[in-house]
Amino acid sequence: MSQVVKNYTFSLPINLLTKLKRYSNEGYVTSVNAAVKEAIETYVKNIEKQKLYNQMKEAAQDSIFMEDLENVMNDFLYSDFEATKENKKQ
Numbered sequence: 001m002s003q004v005v006k007n008y009t010f011s012l013p014i015n016l017l018t019k020l021k022r023y024s025n026e027g028y029v030t031s032v033n034a035a036v037k038e039a040i041e042t043y044v045k046n047i048e049k050q051k052l053y054n055q056m057k058e059a060a061q062d063s064i065f066m067e068d069l070e071n072v073m074n075d076f077l078y079s080d081f082e083a084t085k086e087n088k089k090q
Contacts (some may be wrong), residue, residue, distance in 0.1 A: 010036070 020032045029035040059065045
């Protein structure tokens with residue numbers, strides 16, 4: 001599946017760019033562009049994880065949400081137990 005991309009200009013410290021070029025030449029990364037893309041993807045994933053953590057922390061303060069969560073956990077208690085028991089046999 002092809003991904004739509006857009007060129008964008010960034011300013012990077014020269015020493016960082018020099019290292020990335022060297023790592024690319026040494027084969028540690030396929031290209032400077034690939035290294036920057038991977039770094040940004042990792043950074044965005046970390047932000048998304050932090051956002052999810054904050055949302056869950058906020059939800060934990062909501063008594064209606066917590067009651068609903070407890071009800072769902074109780075509804076699946078038996079099937080979770082059965083699944084765990086099956087996994088122990090294997």
